[in-house]
Amino acid sequence: MLAMLLQSGETAAEVARISGAEAFATAWTYMTQHWFAYAGDTPMRFFTSIDYHQYFIVSCFIFCLGFYGVAARRNAISMLLSLELMLNAVNINMSAFNWYWGPTVTRAAFTSEEAVITNLGQCFSVFAIIVAAAEAAVGLAIIIAFYRMRKSIMLDDANLMKW
Amino acid sequence: MATPVVIFFSYLLVAGLLVGVSSLILLAIARFRPYRRFLATLAVLGFVAFVWGMCALTQPGYRLLVCYFWLFTAAVVGGGVGCVTMRNVFHAALMLILSLLGVAGYFILVNAEFLAMVQVIIYIGGIMVLFLFGIMVSQNIIGTQLKQNTPQSPWAAICAGVLFMVMFFTGLFMTLKPTLTVTPDVLGNNTGSVGWSLMATYALPFEVASVLLLMAMLGAIILVRKD
Numbered sequence: 001m002l003a004m005l006l007q008s009g010e011t012a013a014e015v016a017r018i019s020g021a022e023a024f025a026t027a028w029t030y031m032t033q034h035w036f037a038y039a040g041d042t043p044m045r046f047f048t049s050i051d052y053h054q055y056f057i058v059s060c061f062i063f064c065l066g067f068y069g070v071a072a073r074r075n076a077i078s079m080l081l082s083l084e085l086m087l088n089a090v091n092i093n094m095s096a097f098n099w100y101w102g103p104t105v106t107r108a109a110f111t112s113e114e115a116v117i118t119n120l121g122q123c124f125s126v127f128a129i130i131v132a133a134a135e136a137a138v139g140l141a142i143i144i145a146f147y148r149m150r151k152s153i154m155l156d157d158a159n160l161m162k163w
Numbered sequence: 164m165a166t167p168v169v170i171f172f173s174y175l176l177v178a179g180l181l182v183g184v185s186s187l188i189l190l191a192i193a194r195f196r197p198y199r200r201f202l203a204t205l206a207v208l209g210f211v212a213f214v215w216g217m218c219a220l221t222q223p224g225y226r227l228l229v230c231y232f233w234l235f236t237a238a239v240v241g242g243g244v245g246c247v248t249m250r251n252v253f254h255a256a257l258m259l260i261l262s263l264l265g266v267a268g269y270f271i272l273v274n275a276e277f278l279a280m281v282q283v284i285i286y287i288g289g290i291m292v293l294f295l296f297g298i299m300v301s302q303n304i305i306g307t308q309l310k311q312n313t314p315q316s317p318w319a320a321i322c323a324g325v326l327f328m329v330m331f332f333t334g335l336f337m338t339l340k341p342t343l344t345v346t347p348d349v350l351g352n353n354t355g356s357v358g359w360s361l362m363a364t365y366a367l368p369f370e371v372a373s374v375l376l377l378m379a380m381l382g383a384i385i386l387v388r389k390d
Contacts (some may be wrong), residue, residue, distance in 0.1 A: 027332045033328050035335055046335075047176060047213075050232050050345040053334055054212055054271065058236055060330035062243050062262075064323040069247040071319035077298055078252055081259050084290070085243055088266050091278070098272035101370045121354065122275050123360050130372045132377035136202035136290045140297040143381035147301050156313075 054140045055096035063089035076153045080136065087132045094121040094128070169220065176216030181211025188242065191248035204316030210237055232272060250311050253298050260291050277354040 032041075034054075035046040042049055062085055069082025098121025147153050183379050185206040194300045214233060242262030249255040263286050270279035313319075361369050 002268060015360070024332065027336045030335055032332045035336065037175075038169050042222075043165070043169045044173050044176055044217075045221050047217050047233070047275045048229060050229055051227065052273075054232065054236075055273070056334040057331055058239060058329055060334060062325040064240060064330070065247050067326060068316075068319050068323040071322065072316035073247075074311050074313050075252065077294065077301075078255060078311060081246055081252075081255060081294065084259060084286075088263065091214070091282075092266055092269055092374055095273050095278055097276045101223050102283055117356070119357050122353070125278055126281065126357070126361065127368060129278075129285055129370055130211055130376060133285060133290055134375050136293055137379045137383045138386070139388035140293060143297065144300060152255050153301055 034134055052096050052100040055092055059089040059092040059096075062086075062092070074154055074156065076146070076155055076158075077140075079155065080139050080143070083135070083139075084132065087128060091125045092126055094125045172219040173215040174216075175212050175379065178218065179209045179212030179214075179216060181209075182206075183213060187244060191244055217320075228272070235265040235268035235272070238262065238268070252311075253295070256294050256298060259294075260287055263287050263291065274353050277357045285289065 021142060034155050036044065046054065065090065066082045069085065073079050073082060080106035085111075098119060102117045102119065102121070143153055146158065150157050164194065180237040183206050186209060188201045190199060190206065195200060217233060218226055238260050242258045242260070242265060245258030246255045246262060249258060263282060267279045267282040267287075270276070270282060277285060
């Protein structure tokens with residue numbers, strides 16, 4: 001979304017114009033001729049040059065792993081561990097986008113000659129870590145209180161409020 | 164540019180990646196011990212082939228950076244898969260620590276040194292130790308080799324896979340280059356600027372976060388209190 005917002009006018013119009021199957025075909029073309037091809041100036045570009053795409057895709061993978069863990073694990077502590085994985089995916093994304101887009105995101109970068117760098121993404125990651133700490137403390141307290149009451153931390157046993 | 168050497172190393176890279184990832188996935192399912200050992204050897208060999216092909220294809224100036232990136236990626240992805248699939252919850256937490264260490268490496272690579280230190284000290288030193296304590300408190304239930312997945316887990320895997328494919332194509336579709344080229348010396352001393360931002364620009368959210376932490380601490384104490 002950020003990339004969409006920051007694109008130049010011509011490219012943004014191009015992105016807005018194509019949609020659906022055509023967008024899929026374009027992405028497929030990029031994959032087979034650009035990212036995973038041995039022709040071109042940088043062979044196997046996805047693996048041999050690092051920019052924000054690689055961070056984005058690794059963090060997507062971690063996020064989906066965390067989603068699978070939250071949906072599929074049976075006990076509450078494993079579910080909290082998977083939640084930590086999802087939060088870390090978000091943190092990777094924010095710091096990597098800050099690294100790559102930081103000089104261009106600030107308004108001063110459009111008006112002044114020198115590179116003005118924002119660190120909004122890193123500050124946001126700090127807040128995400130703070131919220132993760134609070135979530136871990138309260139979540140574990142709830143799990144331990146539940147364990148005292150039911151002698152179990154399996155989520156199937158948490159059916160007191162189920163009608 | 165597509166010389167036979169480049170083509171060979173490209174195929175070596177892709178084959179190593181496929182072998183490594185598929186043996187990692189099979190390792191998450193397999194239970195028979197010699198088979199598991201064979202799969203672990205295959206995973207390591209695949210990763211070595213991947214790194215070899217990648218080093219041969221990368222331009223010399225970027226080689227170290229790219230190697231570090233894929234090393235941290237192996238830690239993050241392997242730790243994440245282990246965290247989600249392991250039956251022993253204590254081992255799952257240890258795999259999550261491996262994954263968090265890889266994320267700290269990512270933070271170093273993207274010039275966020277402060278975040279890397281916070282990741283190691285707060286996440287691994289604080290939150291994960293809290294988790295390990297929580298696991299050890301309820302050890303007699305979950306430390307054993309229980310079956311950990313719900314019957315609906317294949318559907319969860321399918322949903323996560325579809326989500327990942329959507330995100331993958333979206334991510335590869337973002338192809339615009341920024342107007343300024345980022346080099347490591349542009350970002351410079353990042354810790355100082357993050358501290359300045361937290362204390363000056365984002366002072367109010369910082370205070371709100373401290374209140375949130377206080378409430379979390381009080382809430383945790385009240386929840387686990389014996390009355």
